[in-house]
Amino acid sequence: VLVISNLPIPGAYSENVELLPSVTLEIYDFDKIGSDDYLGRVTVPVHLRSKVDNHLATLQWYPVTRHEEDAGELLAAFEIVHMQDTDDFPLPPRKMIKEATTKALREIIPIPEDIRPQLRLVRIDIHIWGLRRLRKYKFLNVNQPNVLIECGGFTCATKKLQNYKANPNFENTVMSLEVLLPIEDEYAPPLVIKVFDNRKFGRHPCIGSYEIKHVMNYFYMKPLVDPELQKLSRDTKITFESDRVSVYQRKQEDEQSIVEQAHREDPDLQDEEIDWWTKFYASLRDMNSIRVYHGNVFTVYKCELEKIFDLQDVVTSFSLTRGKSGEEVEAGVLKGRVHVITDVDEVEVGSTFTEDIPQDIIPVVVRVYVVKAEDLQPQDANGGCDSYIQIHLGKKRLIKDSKNYIPDSLSPVFGNLFPLKTHTLTVSSFMLVFNLKDDDLVGSTIIDLEDRWLSKCRSSCGLAQTYTREGINAWRDNRAPREILSDLCEEHNLPEPLYSSDERNVWVKTALPGRRVQTYTCQYLDPDNDMEVKLENAALSALRSLDWVPEHVETRTLHNDCQPGVSQGRIKMWIDMFPLQGPLIPPPIDISPRQPKEYELRVVVYNTYDVILDDKSFTGEKMSDIYVSGFLRGLERRKSKTDTHWRSLNGEGNFNWRLKFKFSYYPAEQKLVFRKKRSLFTLDKEEVKVPPILALQ
Numbered sequence: 001v002l003v004i005s006n007l008p009i010p011g012a013y014s015e016n017v018e019l020l021p022s023v024t025l026e027i028y029d030f031d032k033i034g035s036d037d038y039l040g041r042v043t044v045p046v047h048l049r050s051k052v053d054n055h056l057a058t059l060q061w062y063p064v065t066r067h068e069e070d071a072g073e074l075l076a077a078f079e080i081v082h083m084q085d086t087d088d089f090p091l092p093p094r095k096m097i098k099e100a101t102t103k104a105l106r107e108i109i110p111i112p113e114d115i116r117p118q119l120r121l122v123r124i125d126i127h128i129w130g131l132r133r134l135r136k137y138k139f140l141n142v143n144q145p146n147v148l149i150e151c152g153g154f155t156c157a158t159k160k161l162q163n164y165k166a167n168p169n170f171e172n173t174v175m176s177l178e179v180l181l182p183i184e185d186e187y188a189p190p191l192v193i194k195v196f197d198n199r200k201f202g203r204h205p206c207i208g209s210y211e212i213k214h215v216m217n218y219f220y221m222k223p224l225v226d227p228e229l230q231k232l233s234r235d236t237k238i239t240f241e242s243d244r245v246s247v248y249q250r251k252q253e254d255e256q257s258i259v260e261q262a263h264r265e266d267p268d269l270q271d272e273e274i275d276w277w278t279k280f281y282a283s284l285r286d287m288n289s290i291r292v293y294h295g296n297v298f299t300v301y302k303c304e305l306e307k308i309f310d311l312q313d314v315v316t317s318f319s320l321t322r323g324k325s326g327e328e329v330e331a332g333v334l335k336g337r338v339h340v341i342t343d344v345d346e347v348e349v350g351s352t353f354t355e356d357i358p359q360d361i362i363p364v365v366v367r368v369y370v371v372k373a374e375d376l377q378p379q380d381a382n383g384g385c386d387s388y389i390q391i392h393l394g395k396k397r398l399i400k401d402s403k404n405y406i407p408d409s410l411s412p413v414f415g416n417l418f419p420l421k422t423h424t425l426t427v428s429s430f431m432l433v434f435n436l437k438d439d440d441l442v443g444s445t446i447i448d449l450e451d452r453w454l455s456k457c458r459s460s461c462g463l464a465q466t467y468t469r470e471g472i473n474a475w476r477d478n479r480a481p482r483e484i485l486s487d488l489c490e491e492h493n494l495p496e497p498l499y500s501s502d503e504r505n506v507w508v509k510t511a512l513p514g515r516r517v518q519t520y521t522c523q524y525l526d527p528d529n530d531m532e533v534k535l536e537n538a539a540l541s542a543l544r545s546l547d548w549v550p551e552h553v554e555t556r557t558l559h560n561d562c563q564p565g566v567s568q569g570r571i572k573m574w575i576d577m578f579p580l581q582g583p584l585i586p587p588p589i590d591i592s593p594r595q596p597k598e599y600e601l602r603v604v605v606y607n608t609y610d611v612i613l614d615d616k617s618f619t620g621e622k623m624s625d626i627y628v629s630g631f632l633r634g635l636e637r638r639k640s641k642t643d644t645h646w647r648s649l650n651g652e653g654n655f656n657w658r659l660k661f662k663f664s665y666y667p668a669e670q671k672l673v674f675r676k677k678r679s680l681f682t683l684d685k686e687e688v689k690v691p692p693i694l695a696l697q
Contacts (some may be wrong), residue, residue: 001091001109006083020046023078027064030102040064040071046078050085056114059187071325075187077115117182123341124151124177124191124215127353128158129315130169132450133394134332137197137207137322141165144198145207147334151191151215152179160198167361174350185216193334195320208320208331212338220339220352228516236495238509238517276472276591277415278668280371280553296465296473298551300572304445305554309547311451311459314355335450357454363580366449367588368418369573371553376410376442376569384408386684387442391418407684410569415593443558443568453577460577462551463544467536476576478583481539485510488543497542499535506531508538512546520545596664596673601694603630603659605642611651626653632661633693634674665692 009020022045029037042064047057057079064072081089092110099106126149134142146160147170156175161168181188191212196204212218274293283297301308315335321328339352370389379385386407391399399418406412452459461477468474477484485497489510495517497510506522520542522534544550558568578585605628613622626648629641640660645653664673672692675685 001111003091003109007080009080020048020080022046025074025076027072027074038066040066042074042076044076044078046080049079049081049089051088059115059117061186069326117184117187119180120183120342121344122179122181123344123347123349124149124179125220125339125341125349125352126156126175126177127337127350128170128173128175129335129337129357131161131164131195132168132317132333132335134164134195134207134320135330137205137331140199142197142207142332145195146198147173148194148196149175149177149191150194151177152181152189154179169361174353176349178344181215185214188215191215191338193318193320195332195334206322208322210318210320210334215338216340218338218340220341220347226514226516229511229514232494232511232517234490234493234495238495238498238511274472275594275668276589277594279472283553296551298462298464298553301552301554303554304556305459305549305552306448306451309455309457309459309549311448311455311457313456314357314454315450317448317451355454355456364449364453365578365580365585366420367576367578368420369575369589369591370414370416370418371572371574371591372411372413372415373558374411374555374570374572375567376412376558378410379440379442380408383410384686385410385412385442387412389414389416389418391420393420408686413593415591417588417591419588441560441562443560445556445558445571447556447575449575449577452575457547457549459549462549462574463540464551465544467533467540469533474586475536476586476589478578478585481536481543485539485542488513497539499538503531503534506534506538508535508542510542512542594666594668596666599663599665601632601661601663603661603694603696605655605657605659607655608645608653609651611648611653613649613651617647621649623647623649624651628653628655628657628659628696630659630661630694630696632663632672633695634672634688634690635661635663638662661694663692 022043024041024043026041027039029039031037042062044062047055049055049057057077059075059077061073061075063070064074092112094107094109096105096107098104128147131145131147134145136142143164144160144162145164146158148155148157154177156177158170158173158175161170193210193212194206195208197207198204274295278293279295279297280300282293282295283300305311314337316337318334318336320331320334322331323329337353341347341352368391373387376385376387384407386405387409388403388405389399389401390397398420401416401418404414404416406414463477464473464475466473467481479487482497482499485508488494489496492513494511494513497508499509500507507519509517509519511517520538522538522541553572553574555570555572557570560566560568608626608628611624611626613624615623615625617623625644625646627642627644629639631637631639638661642655642657642659645655665671666673666689669689670692671689673687673689675687677685
């Protein structure tokens with residue numbers, strides 16, 4: 001408590017409420033060498049406490065400013081007491097303390113009990129899993145870091161990593177802090193995470209920190225347990241009951257195969273016209289780009305996948321920074337979990353971290369599917385952009401696809417698959433950057449692979465609508481639905497699923513995590529499918545009832561540090577991840593862009609009638625020299641014409657002539673395509689799609 005005595009205030013005692021001055025408090029950073037650094041100031045009105053108005057001053061958070069900029073917050077209470085009333089409102093007795101910085105003894109006045117918040121004992125459990133993307137400090141790499149946790153004056157620390165580059169994960173590091181925190185959450189002190197590097201000659205520089213301002217946001221609440229679920233175990237046998245309830249009913253429109261349904265509505269439709277892009281445009285509901293499609297579709301998200309699903313449900317990423325306020329720079333990422341326990345005696349330390357996170361480095365296969373980009377920022381003087389893809393994993397560049405750049409396009413269609421090399425990929429490698437470059441960086445996006453690999457939403461490979469063995473909807477996961485369902489039940493100590501044996505009534509009866517035993521029926525029944533495929537679809541119906549990531553295409557926003565906060569465009573893509581040591585990985589999906597087919601249009605011209613006679617012969621009779629020319633829209637320079645019927649006197653012309661027009665055509669989109677330069681100074685030609693229109697003159 002800071003006390004200023006005998007402060008003269010002009011005016012009568014009864015008028016002091018209106019004449020009370022504001023209090024300005026300045027905050028400094030203590031330095032052992034040199035002068036102290038000014039951090040900021042706070043100016044607040046004070047509360048008058050008297051016998052007439054005996055209301056206590058309450059603690060509040062006041063903003064701290066420095067040069068008219070935010071510099072933090074101050075938790076304090078200010079009050080003025082008349083010198084005549086000091087005996088009625090006594091302060092606590094003074095006591096001696098040792099300062100944390102100077103280690104010197106100092107006499108202070110503690111905060112009065114009526115102002116001090118009420119405290120309760122809580123325990124903070126922290127699971128430190130590992131460190132990622134630590135940047136150099138003082139031009140030196142970080143080799144042996146350790147983590148320090150601080151809250152309310154209590155600290156705990158991990159052991160140092162022996163070799164950060166070889167293995168950035170800590171081994172079974174679960175720490176706890178028993179702290180007295182205010183009952184009111186707004187008064188709780190922050191939880192500070194600091195990372196130090198253990199260097200030679202006893203140096204321990206702080207390379208980064210993260211502050212959790214509201215620690216009670218990590219309050220752990222015990223999950224409600226269903227008594228019926230407690231009776232289930234792996235040894236429980238599921239029996240068939242005739243009065244079962246079907247959760248999912250079979251879709252009538254899916255009884256026929258996709259190609260058969262398309263041929264029934266359009267007999268002239270070719271099988272090769274139905275490809276992955278047909279499925280993509282059907283998912284976008286773009287009816288102008290497709291002819292007919294009644295098969296499976298996937299979800300096209302208009303934002304990043306992590307904004308739809310909580311991909312940090314197993315581990316949380318804490319971004320470490322260092323530097324002064326307003327001048328912070330990124331220092332790295334800490335992976336871990338924090339739980340605040342109020343029932344200290346009832347909950348054991350670390351028992352809330354039920355997820356088993358692998359500590360070893362696991363090699364994986366990552367397939368990056370890049371579909372297309374949209375609304376890129378122009379990079380050339382002609383308003384275009386010659387874009388290509390780069391992929392970085394950490395600091396190492398793995399892909400540079402500059403040979404396949406798309407010229408002069410702000411919405412390029414890539415349709416590329418980038419399989420990343422397996423011997424360089426682990427779950428500890430986490431950063432993917434897409435660089436769309438002309439000569440300079442257009443935009444980039446960062447994807448955390450660890451979150452996707454460890455998440456309970458199973459975002460490593462989305463669930464399809466149905467299970468099929470071939471075609472554009474072929475199952476692309478390395479495990480079948482029945483295998484996934486069986487492993488899920490075994491992981492959560494649930495009974496083995498029970499499947500039907502009737503081909504006309506296919507179902508599976510199983511218990512799912514947090515749910516009682518229910519029956520799920522087959523969504524997709526094709527008469528040509530065998531019983532195994534139908535059972536796989538029944539298991540898939542049970543899996544799709546969970547909050548798992550479906551088959552999807554996500555839209556990620558591109559950013560550039562040169563224009564912070566401004567979108568540089570969007571990119572549509574998705575990622576599949578498979579363990580290298582496991583079941584056989586299925587072949588990748590072919591999403592290569594459609595290639596136009598070469599066609600030749602033949603127009604036979606026999607006769608013309610009633611042609612206008614514009615000329616006159618030397619005898620004065622009206623006549624015309626008639627010929628027929630034609631061209632396709634967009635290909636006006638490739639005109640074709642017949643021979644000339646000379647001196648027609650009645651407007652009739654006889655030809656029996658065949659006109660030929662060669663062109664490139666997209667059958668699935670019903671578009672004619674040609675390439676042309678946007679301007680005279682453009683080096684590359686761009687692709688233009690137009691409706692196929694024939695003009696005859």
